[in-house]
Amino acid sequence: xxxxxTMLFMPGNNPGMLQTAxxxxxxxxxxxxxxxxxxTEKDAARILVTEAMRTMNYGETEVVIRINPLSSxxxxxDIDKMARLKPDAILLPKATPxxxxxxxxxxxxxxxxxxxxxxxxxxxxxxxxxxxxETVYETIKSSNRIxxxxxxxxxxxxxxxxxxxxxxxxxxxARTKVVNACKxxxxxxxxxPFTDTxxxxxxxxxxxxxxMLGFSGKLAINPRQIDTIHEVYxxxxxxINNALRVMAAKxxxxxxxxxxxxxxxxxxxxxxxxxxxxxxxxAEMIGLLD
Amino acid sequence: xxxxxPAKCGTxxxxxxxxxxxxxxxxISIELESVVEKQFGNHIKMVxxxxxxxxxxTSVLVKAQDKGALDYTIKARIEGAVKRGC
Amino acid sequence: xxxxLEREIPEFIEGYxxxxxxxxxxxxxxxxxxxxxxxxxxxxxxxxxHTDLNKLMDKxxxxxxxxxxxxxxxxxxxxxxxxxMEEIEKRGYKxxxxxxxxxxxxxxxxxxxxxxxxxTQIYAAYISGPVAEAISQGKLERPAIMHTxxxxxxxxxxxxxxxxxxxxxxxxxxxxxxxxxxxxxxxCGALGYAHTDAELANIVVAxxxxxxxxxxxxxxxxxxxxxYVLVVDAIGNPKGIVSGTTQITKNPxxxxxxxxxxxxxxxxxxLKNGMSFQTGAGGISxxxxxxxxxxxKRKEICGSFASGGITGYIVDMYKEGLxxxxxxxQCFDLDAIKSAKENPAHITMSASMYANANNKGAVVNKLDxxxxxxxEIDTNFNVNVTTGSNGVIMGGSGGHSDTAAGSKLCIIVSQxxxxxxxxxxxxxxxxxxxxxxxDILVTERGIAINPLRKDLLEKFKDSKLPLKTIEELREIxxxxxxxxxxxxxxxxxxxxxxxxxxxxxxxxxxxx
Numbered sequence: 001x002x003x004x005x006t007m008l009f010m011p012g013n014n015p016g017m018l019q020t021a022x023x024x025x026x027x028x029x030x031x032x033x034x035x036x037x038x039x040t041e042k043d044a045a046r047i048l049v050t051e052a053m054r055t056m057n058y059g060e061t062e063v064v065i066r067i068n069p070l071s072s073x074x075x076x077x078d079i080d081k082m083a084r085l086k087p088d089a090i091l092l093p094k095a096t097p098x099x100x101x102x103x104x105x106x107x108x109x110x111x112x113x114x115x116x117x118x119x120x121x122x123x124x125x126x127x128x129x130x131x132x133x134e135t136v137y138e139t140i141k142s143s144n145r146i147x148x149x150x151x152x153x154x155x156x157x158x159x160x161x162x163x164x165x166x167x168x169x170x171x172x173x174a175r176t177k178v179v180n181a182c183k184x185x186x187x188x189x190x191x192x193p194f195t196d197t198x199x200x201x202x203x204x205x206x207x208x209x210x211x212m213l214g215f216s217g218k219l220a221i222n223p224r225q226i227d228t229i230h231e232v233y234x235x236x237x238x239x240i241n242n243a244l245r246v247m248a249a250k251x252x253x254x255x256x257x258x259x260x261x262x263x264x265x266x267x268x269x270x271x272x273x274x275x276x277x278x279x280x281x282x283a284e285m286i287g288l289l290d
Numbered sequence: 291x292x293x294x295x296p297a298k299c300g301t302x303x304x305x306x307x308x309x310x311x312x313x314x315x316x317x318i319s320i321e322l323e324s325v326v327e328k329q330f331g332n333h334i335k336m337v338x339x340x341x342x343x344x345x346x347x348t349s350v351l352v353k354a355q356d357k358g359a360l361d362y363t364i365k366a367r368i369e370g371a372v373k374r375g376c
Numbered sequence: 377x378x379x380x381l382e383r384e385i386p387e388f389i390e391g392y393x394x395x396x397x398x399x400x401x402x403x404x405x406x407x408x409x410x411x412x413x414x415x416x417x418x419x420x421x422x423x424x425x426h427t428d429l430n431k432l433m434d435k436x437x438x439x440x441x442x443x444x445x446x447x448x449x450x451x452x453x454x455x456x457x458x459x460x461m462e463e464i465e466k467r468g469y470k471x472x473x474x475x476x477x478x479x480x481x482x483x484x485x486x487x488x489x490x491x492x493x494x495x496t497q498i499y500a501a502y503i504s505g506p507v508a509e510a511i512s513q514g515k516l517e518r519p520a521i522m523h524t525x526x527x528x529x530x531x532x533x534x535x536x537x538x539x540x541x542x543x544x545x546x547x548x549x550x551x552x553x554x555x556x557x558x559x560x561x562x563x564c565g566a567l568g569y570a571h572t573d574a575e576l577a578n579i580v581v582a583x584x585x586x587x588x589x590x591x592x593x594x595x596x597x598x599x600x601x602x603x604y605v606l607v608v609d610a611i612g613n614p615k616g617i618v619s620g621t622t623q624i625t626k627n628p629x630x631x632x633x634x635x636x637x638x639x640x641x642x643x644x645x646x647l648k649n650g651m652s653f654q655t656g657a658g659g660i661s662x663x664x665x666x667x668x669x670x671x672x673k674r675k676e677i678c679g680s681f682a683s684g685g686i687t688g689y690i691v692d693m694y695k696e697g698l699x700x701x702x703x704x705x706q707c708f709d710l711d712a713i714k715s716a717k718e719n720p721a722h723i724t725m726s727a728s729m730y731a732n733a734n735n736k737g738a739v740v741n742k743l744d745x746x747x748x749x750x751x752e753i754d755t756n757f758n759v760n761v762t763t764g765s766n767g768v769i770m771g772g773s774g775g776h777s778d779t780a781a782g783s784k785l786c787i788i789v790s791q792x793x794x795x796x797x798x799x800x801x802x803x804x805x806x807x808x809x810x811x812x813x814x815d816i817l818v819t820e821r822g823i824a825i826n827p828l829r830k831d832l833l834e835k836f837k838d839s840k841l842p843l844k845t846i847e848e849l850r851e852i853x854x855x856x857x858x859x860x861x862x863x864x865x866x867x868x869x870x871x872x873x874x875x876x877x878x879x880x881x882x883x884x885x886x887x888x
Contacts, residue, residue, distance in 0.1 A: 015363040016305035019793075019856065020629055023820040044299050044370040048363065055362040223628040227635070287840055304795045326796045328766055329860035358795025360856060 005233035011036035013045035024223035028062035066091040095125035128152025153192030179214035207232040243276035297375030300367035307359035324356035391518030411535030448478035453616020481505030502772035514886035526731025542577030549584040553602025558717035560586030565707025571726030625659030634663030731778035740782025757811030767863040780813040792819035798853035
């Protein structure tokens with residue numbers, strides 16, 4: 001299981017950021033060749049990211065590269081150059097099932113050419129159009145390469161012709177639809193960024209709302225947002241203690257040959273046990289278990 | 291490869307290097323202005339020259355304004371400029 | 377010969393004299409006699425007030441080779457030093473020694489005076505701009521003496537040197553020399569450094585652009601110390617006076633460093649009720665103060681005092697009830713000046729009270745935590761804040777060595793690598809503050825604890841913070857930047873770095 005509490009966007013044409021990407025503590029970094037790079041600099045950004053990835057060691061941080069949308073003149077060259085670097089994943093913007101078909105074929109071709117094992121290069125899908133939301137299940141189903149779906153709320157709100165607000169009510173359908181599809185097909189659901197970088201309370205509130213709906217992480221557009229988001233998506237001391245108690249009670253029950261058992265007067269069934277296991281897994285990855 | 295037209299790549303931001311290539315007949319010539327001239331000046335020129343040679347360029351005038359770019363950035367910006375200038 | 381800090385220091389330096397070698401930061405424990413002071417008797421009929429610089433200068437016992445002093449509370453907006461030195465130059469004096477607590481770019485007129493040997497020696501705690509470059513280029517006849525803020529008080533209180541005439545900028549004064557720094561169009565706040573000039577110079581000239589009716593009712597320096605009061609149109613440029621203001625850094629890497637620092641302090645055991653705290657005015661240091669404010673509020677911690685160099689950010693912390701008092705040697709911005717004027721718990725302190733190693737107890741001795749910057753730090757935790765990475769003078773200890781020596785926890789905050797320059801070096805280009813007084817280095821790539829602090833190593837052994845050895849940080853930096861060429865210097869010594877006790881910790885050579 002990969003921890004993706006935060007995924008931090010980094011402008012692909014900025015050396016200062018590329019060489020410090022792993023110092024901010026984000027679980028994943030996304031080197032952006034799309035929105036953060038001017039049209040005249042797409043070629044320069046591609047080369048810079050290539051050289052950075054060949055030179056820098058990003059440690060445990062997941063490295064994702066956001067290519068340009070397939071509708072742009074840059075995408076095919078992006079895929080051709082970036083896939084060969086074997087990033088942890090390629091992030092496909094404006095993701096749809098049709099675009100995934102094209103991307104799949106390209107990645108297969110490149111893997112063959114480079115002698116990589118088939119399926120090595122993973123994909124993250126950025127769903128940010130009405131059509132993309134409607135077809136998210138098909139998008140994910142189209143390929144085993146997809147490990148995560150990210151929600152792009154800004155572009156989506158524009159496509160829906162609605163105002164983008166802080167409380168994000170306009171994204172409710174998209175959020176729940178994406179989460180559902182992700183859970184059905186067992187991939188990560190990552191929530192849209194919170195764009196007011198000075199409002200930490202708003203960020204925490206938005207992150208909590210998304211967590212409640214089933215997202216396991218959130219996109220970040222500024223390193224300052226990382227601590228706040230991590231606090232929301234990390235299990236609390238209480239949650240960890242409860243999980244430990246559930247597992248301890250389960251062991252007890254098994255010793256006594258009992259199939260079902262109760263804790264604090266409530267029956268503990270499989271969903272609760274699975275949730276406890278997952279909580280402890282995450283806690284261990286973050287280093288919260290002594 | 292030869293440079294056919296002037297080309298530039300990079301920015302004047304910290305940690306970056308701004309390079310301008312101009313076609314020339316007199317071999318590789320590098321004019322460098324760097325914020326770390328004393329500490330890395332010679333090394334930076336060497337990295338530029340090696341990258342150009344790697345790309346098959348034997349003759350070009352390079353004007354570079356360096357704001358403390360690491361080697362990988364220097365190579366990337368030279369490559370960018372060469373490809374733009376061919 | 378190499379001193380105990382492994383710096384090459386001769387026994388005698390031409391233009392400076394015999395060298396007192398550094399023997400450790402606590403080594404000079406002998407008492408020192410304070411210098412004799414000669415008061416004068418004036419009659420009730422004598423007037424101190426002058427409005428013509430010329431006429432006043434005619435009265436003063438000026439001579440070749442004299443020592444004149446200035447304080448730097450008007451920072452890069454100061455007019456006084458230039459005004460006075462131009463007059464001294466006009467009158468044909470030579471070989472003047474300037475004891476300015478700091479020198480800024482606005483003092484560039486001194487460069488020509490240095491070249492013409494009007495000025496042949498300089499004492500300062502901080503030098504930046506064209507004068508610093510000129511000294512690095514070897515233009516000053518005698519080696520400059522770069523002391524600490526506390527060191528300036530020590531030098532003149534002990535009588536090691538004597539100031540012949542002090543020219544003291546006075547934002548507000550009455551005709552008899554009762555002075556404050558909080559009123560007037562050129563207000564600068566606390567006058568901490570000026571106390572040395574007022575108390576120890578043979579002749580003290582107050583220069584003001586805001587003459588008030590006698591008596592001035594707000595007094596920081598009183599009439600018994602002042603010989604003359606000169607009224608001029610302007611003693612400084614208000615915009616330049618508050619030019620010491622820095623903003624909290626917006627650089628995400630700097631913010632990361634600040635974040636790690638605040639977390640370190642929280643875990644260190646020093647964050648508790650009654651704690652005392654000081655930060656430098658750098659962008660990252662101020663970000664640490666901001667983070668610490670949040671933590672203190674969250675944990676409902678009330679400190680005893682914050683000291684400095686006071687900025688509006690520290691004043692805010694006081695206003696939020698996080699400190700009982702502020703000790704202030706100089707104000708960096710208008711908020712600090714206002715607080716100094718209005719708030720009785722905002723206490724101005726002289727440079728001596730702040731940081732002199734040779735009195736019955738300086739405020740730095742009561743400091744728990746201090747956050748400082750560095751241009752370089754080496755694997756022995758020695759710190760350079762005097763020269764830049766190109767070997768040219770661009771600063772000086774100021775209160776760096778003083779606070780490092782007095783505080784219980786001294787933390788250096790810096791980006792590890794910026795613009796291909798690593799802050800961690802094998803050996804610093806210039807040694808300002810000895811490593812035995814520096815405890816922690818915090819960078820975006822990890823935190824290093826000085827091995828001398830076995831107590832902290834023990835306390836943090838199970839910490840989840842990214843702890844590294846300073847050698848590891850050096851390697852990480854070297855892998856990113858490559859191995860740099862060493863800066864080359866000539867043999868000529870252009871400046872002497874004096875520790876707070878008057879020993880020499882390092883020398884600065886002429887740049888090639």
